[in-house]
Amino acid sequence: DSGVTQTPKHLITATGQRVTLRCSPRSGDLSVYWYQQSLDQGLQFLIQYYNGEERAKGNILERFSAQQFPDLHSELNLSSLELGDSALYFCASSAVRGVPEAFFGQGTRLTVV
């Protein structure tokens, strides 16, 4: 058990809909990262939050957004969903300072139909 919790594990939704994925980081970790794993793009970094503030952005679509709350849990919001958004979405957490460790949650498998 990595200590990172993601919900839900599976999500099936229709095109055009909006979903929210949730992540609780390991105890003490201030930094949360979101990654997308798709068949054609592999594992790609989407966005990072540190202690409530956006720290870095990767290949994240404008239809996607995220936030980190005061209790440090994070949500990834995906809107106007398209078939191509079907993927495994991972959350990872780490302590930014010092030696980096990145422990991943079990992922949310999103299927857009």
Next chain:
Amino acid sequence: AQKVTQAQTEISVVEKEDVTLDCVYETRDTTYYLFWYKQPPSGELVFLIRRNSFDEQNEISGRYSWNFQKSTSSFNFTITASQVVDSAVYFCALTTNNAGNMLTFGGGTRLMVKP
């Protein structure tokens, strides 16, 4: 820019064979960290090892061993006496202090261990 290349997309071995998964990385930073993750069929990403750029000592953990060579920018992973349970996709990843711990992943190597 950072890059990780795992040239072997798929490897198939018979149980008890040794297998080496290759990883080549590129970065301009002098301080960086290399990782290996295992993704079993269930889908989760399991952390296996982290290595920093200042520590070139090879590491062994049970049947797993890692060979880090800065001269060739490689961080290869060897499984000795493979088992069916080792069947998974293995990812090599890289991050640097300048990257804020964001991981750049290789494309992964699918390892199939047949009984």
